[in-house]
Amino acid sequence: MKVPINVPVIDKEEINEVRSVLLGKSLTSAANSGGRRVQEFEKLLASFVKSRYAIAVNSGTAALQAALYALEVKKGDEVLLPSFTFVATANAVMSVGARPVFVDILKENYTIDPNDLRKKITKRSTVIIPVHLYGNMAYIDEISEIAHKHNLEVIEDAAQSLGSTFRGRHSGTFSKLGCFSMYAAKVVTSGEGGAIVTNDKNLFEKLRKIRNHGMLHGYDTRILGLNLRLPEINAAIAKIQMKKIHKLLRRRRENARILSELLSDLDITIPHERLGERVNWYLYTIALKNRNKMMRELKSKGIEAAAYYSVPVHKTPFYNKKQNLPVTEWAASNVLSLPVHPLVNHENLLQMSKVLHQVTKS
Numbered sequence: 307m308k309v310p311i312n313v314p315v316i317d318k319e320e321i322n323e324v325r326s327v328l329l330g331k332s333l334t335s336a337a338n339s340g341g342r343r344v345q346e347f348e349k350l351l352a353s354f355v356k357s358r359y360a361i362a363v364n365s366g367t368a369a370l371q372a373a374l375y376a377l378e379v380k381k382g383d384e385v386l387l388p389s390f391t392f393v394a395t396a397n398a399v400m401s402v403g404a405r406p407v408f409v410d411i412l413k414e415n416y417t418i419d420p421n422d423l424r425k426k427i428t429k430r431s432t433v434i435i436p437v438h439l440y441g442n443m444a445y446i447d448e449i450s451e452i453a454h455k456h457n458l459e460v461i462e463d464a465a466q467s468l469g470s471t472f473r474g475r476h477s478g479t480f481s482k483l484g485c486f487s488m489y490a491a492k493v494v495t496s497g498e499g500g501a502i503v504t505n506d507k508n509l510f511e512k513l514r515k516i517r518n519h520g521m522l523h524g525y526d527t528r529i530l531g532l533n534l535r536l537p538e539i540n541a542a543i544a545k546i547q548m549k550k551i552h553k554l555l556r557r558r559r560e561n562a563r564i565l566s567e568l569l570s571d572l573d574i575t576i577p578h579e580r581l582g583e584r585v586n587w588y589l590y591t592i593a594l595k596n597r598n599k600m601m602r603e604l605k606s607k608g609i610e611a612a613a614y615y616s617v618p619v620h621k622t623p624f625y626n627k628k629q630n631l632p633v634t635e636w637a638a639s640n641v642l643s644l645p646v647h648p649l650v651n652h653e654n655l656l657q658m659s660k661v662l663h664q665v666t667k668s
């Protein structure tokens with residue numbers, strides 16, 4: 307038995323749609339509006355998250371970069387973000403020449419701590435990037451209030467949280483710009499891919515240019531852009547995935563519910579949804595003392611439990627910041643993510659529960 311931490315759910319529909327792209331020979335489009343599948347995917351995404359506009363790009367990293375370009379973040383600017391995230395969040399900031407300022411997280415749901423955020427704001431701060439980690443909604447109301455008070459912009463890193471909502475509103479739509487990833491492990495995938503959502507028409511038009519070397523009609527570069535275009539094959543996969551997102555999310559939710567029941571008697575911290583929150587269950591992340599031993603035992607039984615992130619960004623050799631972020635460091639050595647993706651079955655959940663009980667009680 308092998309249970310990967312996340313795996314794409316690819317059915318006949320995706321294969322047929324990719325085949326049809328190949329047969330049609332329209333593999334990409336450098337038009338400002340993108341290719342046919344790109345546009346179809348964008349429509350489905352925008353309507354799903356209830357945003358006016360969506361712009362597909364070729365990765366979640368590119369989505370963050372494009373968002374930073376769109377807000378004209380530059381050298382000398384400070385961007386506030388958690389260190390407890392995938393390194394892409396910080397790398398995107400570095401790529402536009404700005405300085406990442408790392409903020410601690412809340413023990414409760416591993417997202418950016420509004421109190422620590424307040425303390426880290428300086429005259430040079432321009433943007434806050436909260437990350438809805440594991441699909442958990444960051445404390446976005448507090449963050450928006452802080453941003454408003456200090457005249458800062460917010461870009462949501464919703465790479466892991468497509469489908470998560472707070473009081474009925476989708477992650478990625480609480481601020482000017484929300485960034486999603488469609489990397490192979492994500493809730494909805496296109497192999498590699500990403501998207502930005504916004505309600506702002508000017509930003510939408512700017513982002514379409516940024517995706518395509520700053521051009522509007524071609525050979526008329528007006529602003530700095532890059533090739534961030536999503537190929538049609540990838541967009542075709544993403545489009546079909548969006549059509550079944552409700553089903554994919556239902557299965558994750560059901561697996562998470564069963565796992566919470568199975569683990570309820572253990573002395574470990576299990577994830578929960580706060581009032582008004584609906585998590586997409588991208589990962590089921592627990593916290594426990596003997597994390598590494600548990601991970602080894604689970605892996606020996608074929609369950610690919612993973613420690614996201616055992617090295618927080620500020621401790622990686624490139625960033626190497628001698629900074630004290632106590633909750634981040636606690637989380638880095640105590641969290642363990644378990645698979646609850648749609649292909650995890652009841653037997654897999656029972657097996658996980660068995661190992662967790664054995665190790666916790668040994």
Ligand SMILES: Cc1ncc(COP(=O)(O)O)c(C=O)c1O
Pocket residue numbers: 365366367368391392394395437463465466487488489498499500
């Ligand atoms: C929190 C977070 N931000 C950004 C990214 C970057 O996305 P991508 O891998 O599609 O570039 C990812 C995913 O990998 C992520 O998990």
